[in-house]
Amino acid sequence: MKLPFSIALLFLSGLYLSGNDKPVNVNLALQTQPSRHVLDSLKAVYGGQSPPCYEYGIATPTRINKLAELAKTGDAQALECLWDELVFSPDSIIYFNPQLAYDVYKIAKINNVGMQFENEEGKLGTIKKCLEAGPFDWAAFRKKYNIPVDTLNDEYFSIWEIARQASLGREFGKPDPQLVLQLVCRGGSRMLDLNTAVSVAYNNWKQQKAVKFEPLDYVKPGAYDDGGYHFVGYIRHLEAEADLNWRVKTLIRSLKNNAGVYLAPAYKIACRFFEARQRGEEPNGGSGADIWAMNSIESQQTRYLDMLQSINRGKLPEPFQGNDSSDIRLNKIYNKVTAYLQKHPVTISGMGGEPDAEGIIEAQKRWLSYRDETAKILAIIKPDEDETSWKNWLTEVRTVQLWEMLNTAKELEKLNTEEPK
Numbered sequence: 001m002k003l004p005f006s007i008a009l010l011f012l013s014g015l016y017l018s019g020n021d022k023p024v025n026v027n028l029a030l031q032t033q034p035s036r037h038v039l040d041s042l043k044a045v046y047g048g049q050s051p052p053c054y055e056y057g058i059a060t061p062t063r064i065n066k067l068a069e070l071a072k073t074g075d076a077q078a079l080e081c082l083w084d085e086l087v088f089s090p091d092s093i094i095y096f097n098p099q100l101a102y103d104v105y106k107i108a109k110i111n112n113v114g115m116q117f118e119n120e121e122g123k124l125g126t127i128k129k130c131l132e133a134g135p136f137d138w139a140a141f142r143k144k145y146n147i148p149v150d151t152l153n154d155e156y157f158s159i160w161e162i163a164r165q166a167s168l169g170r171e172f173g174k175p176d177p178q179l180v181l182q183l184v185c186r187g188g189s190r191m192l193d194l195n196t197a198v199s200v201a202y203n204n205w206k207q208q209k210a211v212k213f214e215p216l217d218y219v220k221p222g223a224y225d226d227g228g229y230h231f232v233g234y235i236r237h238l239e240a241e242a243d244l245n246w247r248v249k250t251l252i253r254s255l256k257n258n259a260g261v262y263l264a265p266a267y268k269i270a271c272r273f274f275e276a277r278q279r280g281e282e283p284n285g286g287s288g289a290d291i292w293a294m295n296s297i298e299s300q301q302t303r304y305l306d307m308l309q310s311i312n313r314g315k316l317p318e319p320f321q322g323n324d325s326s327d328i329r330l331n332k333i334y335n336k337v338t339a340y341l342q343k344h345p346v347t348i349s350g351m352g353g354e355p356d357a358e359g360i361i362e363a364q365k366r367w368l369s370y371r372d373e374t375a376k377i378l379a380i381i382k383p384d385e386d387e388t389s390w391k392n393w394l395t396e397v398r399t400v401q402l403w404e405m406l407n408t409a410k411e412l413e414k415l416n417t418e419e420p421k
Contacts, residue, residue: 079105082101083101096186096188102131166180180213181202197213251308255381259380269366329395340406
């Protein structure tokens with residue numbers, strides 16, 4: 001069967017994979033039938049069968065070329081793999097190309113009219129919806145909003161996190177349903193239900209409805225059996241991180257007495273303290289330790305921003321206490337807890353990230369910078385209390401934290417000694 005002129009012209013003009021960010025060329029032959037040596041070399045490795053996805057062990061552009069050659073014959077498995085590479089779970093946004101996925105599909109149907117595969121109609125509908133969403137200049141978008149290239153190639157779902165933020169407006173301006181759809185189309189992953197997500201975003205676009213896009217609504221049920229716990233945890237982490245960063249940007253503009261000028265560096269120092277505190281003062285080993293750690297740090301960051309916002313509204317913390325002897329009380333408990341952990345190191349079966357004296361010492365070093373920078377910004381926000389008063393209050397808060405740390409260490413030590421030998 002001869003290739004229709006319109007399709008032949010399309011292939012003759014040179015198809016390419018592109019996110020408009022360093023397009024990746026794909027040189028597909030004009031003929032509908034791929035060369036015999038390509039098919040033989042592909043199938044020989046797999047006993048004459050169609051090769052499975054992701055097992056070529058070659059560079060992605062070359063793999064896509066070979067898959068396209070094989071898919072054009074009407075090989076359903078090769079076409080499914082090609083669609084994964086181009087739309088449903090591409091290695092990088094630069095390989096996203098629903099046009100190529102659709103054009104190869106049309107040729108495959110010419111050569112194998114009876115070709116069918118699972119959810120063919122649903123996937124084809126997704127591809128068509130993404131095509132209807134229109135072209136999207138990734139390079140211009142990335143430059144305009146200062147989005148790092150690495151973010152776009154994140155193995156998880158960074159594109160969908162950008163879609164979520166765009167659906168809320170934020171730095172992307174007024175929520176634009178078409179922009180959200182274009183972003184959702186480009187966020188395919190094997191653990192995410194792209195078909196449903198695109199369908200919902202497409203309907204919102206058609207109805208011009210500005211609706212929040214929530215990636216967690218589209219995690220495939222089976223994902224939980226394939227590292228899904230960590231995957232979902234990472235999604236939540238990226239969402240929390242983006243929301244916290246947005247809060248910082250908002251506070252920079254709203255803090256009284258131009259205190260926002262000092263917030264970015266103060267928050268950065270605070271985050272270093274929170275990270276050191278989590279590493280050195282909390283049990284953080286065992287299964288799910290990374291998710292536990294991220295949640296702890298995010299909780300500390302949230303409380304920090306809540307505190308700034310509350311004080312910015314004129315409300316003093318309760319209890320607001322502290323005096324010249326605050327440092328003395330802090331030093332006493334600090335020496336007590338470090339001495340205890342040096343004498344009674346905490347170990348728990350199945351963990352491996354227990355609190356220890358070295359961790360507390362490191363956290364305390366970070367806390368000193370945290371105290372100074374935070375007291376400075378608080379004294380600017382609410383000058384009724386001078387910087388020394390804020391330092392004393394922060395010192396009292398830290399004293400309570402170390403008392404809690406000592407009690408935790410004693411409880412962990414007790415648990416350890418009660419475990420059967």
